[in-house]
Amino acid sequence: MRPDGPEIMTGLLFGFWTMRIGVPHLILACLMAVLIAGPAGAQAIAPHGAGLPGKAHISDVVAGTTLVQQRDPVGSFFKKLFGGFTRKTPPARKAAPTTRSTSRSGSGPVLLQRKQQPKVARKAEDAKRVVVFGDFFAAGLEKGLHEAFLASSSVIVEGLNSASSGLVRDDHYNWPAAMAGRLLDPANPTDIAVIMIGGNDRQALRDENGEHAPRSERWRELYAARIDQVIKVFTDKNVPLYFVSLPPVASGQMSRDYAYINEILRERAYRYGVEFVDIWNSFVDEAGNYTATGPDVNGEIRQLRAQDGLNFTQSGNRKLAHFIAREIRRDFGREGGLFLALPGGPTGPQPFLPSDNQIRTGVGEVVALTGARGGSGTSLAGGPDPTPKAPRDSAYFQVILEGETPETAPGRADDFSWPRQSTTLSRAVPPKPEAETPEGEQPGEGEQPAG
Secondary structure (H helix, E strand, O other), X not given: OOOOHHHHHHXXXXXXXXXXXXXXXXXXXXXXXXXXXXXXXXXXXXXXXXXXXXXXXXXXXXXXXXXXXXXXXXXXXXXXXHOXXXXXXXXXXXXXXXXXXXXXXXXXXXXXXXXXXOOOOOXXXXXXXXXXXXXXXXXXXXXHHHHHOOOOOOEXXXXXXXXXXXXXXXXXXXXXXXXXXXXXXXXXXXXXXEEEOOXXXXXXXXXXXXXXXXXXXXXXXXXXXXXXXXHHHHHOOOOOEEEEOOOXXXXXXXXXXXXXXXXXXXXXXXXXXXXXXOOHHHHEOOOOOEOOEEEOOOOOEEEOXXXXXXXXXXXXXXXXXXXXXXXXXXXXXXXXXXXXXOOOOOOOOOOOOOOHHHHHHOOOOOOOOOOOOOOOOOOOOOOOOOOXXXXXXXXXXXXXXXXXXXXXXXXXXXXXXXXXXXXXXXXXXXXXXXXXOOOOOOOOOOOOOOX
16 A cells, blocks of 8 residues: 555645644654554565565565655655765775785895796807806706806806715715716817805815724815815816805704805815805894894895795795806906906906997996906906016915914913013114215325335
8 A cells, every 4th residue: 555645645634734833843844754654664565565464574574665655755855954964984995005024033024026037138159158067056046047047048057066965975965076077078168167065064084094084184175185086086187166155054053064164165175276155144143143034136125034943945946146247247348238258378368348238339438447357466457477486485375374373482472381481682882983085085185105
């Protein structure tokens, strides 16, 4: 049953009549109009609930309510008059999704954003080959160097590595023989050699006198001799060599052993004049301790070490390779430019040449003063004279190269003997003044010969 015209008009006339009595009766008029028209409108929902005694479908109730509101002009009028306006809420902005991961080391969130793939350059026919030798650390370094020189057309990165090898167990893998065989292979030339080895060398060494524990004095001598044997393989062939230090690891004892091996590597590399790249401080925190996270080559905090606390992640290998690639570019060229001709003797790298982009456009660039270096310390870049060797009996050779302690003199600052020895200082004797000679008279004139 729908409300008809007379019922609505009756409610309106009654409301206006009560308004003449006074404003307070306005509320009463509104209530009367709703009571008159309301029950009739509510009956419009009843036919939709047929078949379900005492109940109605929710969809029917909603539809019926909407229909009543549309057919109830009085209710719609008062609704608009006393609160039919609603405030629209602006739609919330959708935040850009950010992927974060919390590392187990507790150093904060680590960004895992997808990075852009670098451009892959087509390698030139005369591209130089950088070969990485070593153990499982070298395998990761090879991947990082390959990515570092991916956009360079003049560098090809290759590798010869054995994950479980080292310099201690030459019966398992003989590295000097393997390196010498690679250098003699004409089909696979080696223009630059990079060595990262020692991760598996925390083992005893044997000689004719038996077995020697790691970090003992005899062990150090035997291990240094094996490093010298490896270095001579490349220096005899005039192949530039870069020795890379071992990194810190999660295990404290293993890190101390790696630091001990790094001391030997640095000493032997300095002795033979090869480049030693120390990457230890690049993978520690502010306190000098091991950390699994840190800034990558782009400065973003990422996971650099694997969960085992030993190996590197992809970002870690890329950061590791950054320091070696920087030394190679500094010595032999610039990123994206010509890879300069390697030395045929002891003269060192050649002077800096313009890059491919400079040759194409004719526009130069600012060259850093710390760029290409000369190969010797006594001549300019490309000079013919090698660095002279220090005499074996000189203090420089005995103290700096051999590590010997000079003998102390009594009374000197480095004399710590006790009880102190008495020292007698020689008294300075002033020189005797020479006899004055009269002007115009030569020495010896005026003396009469003895007669």
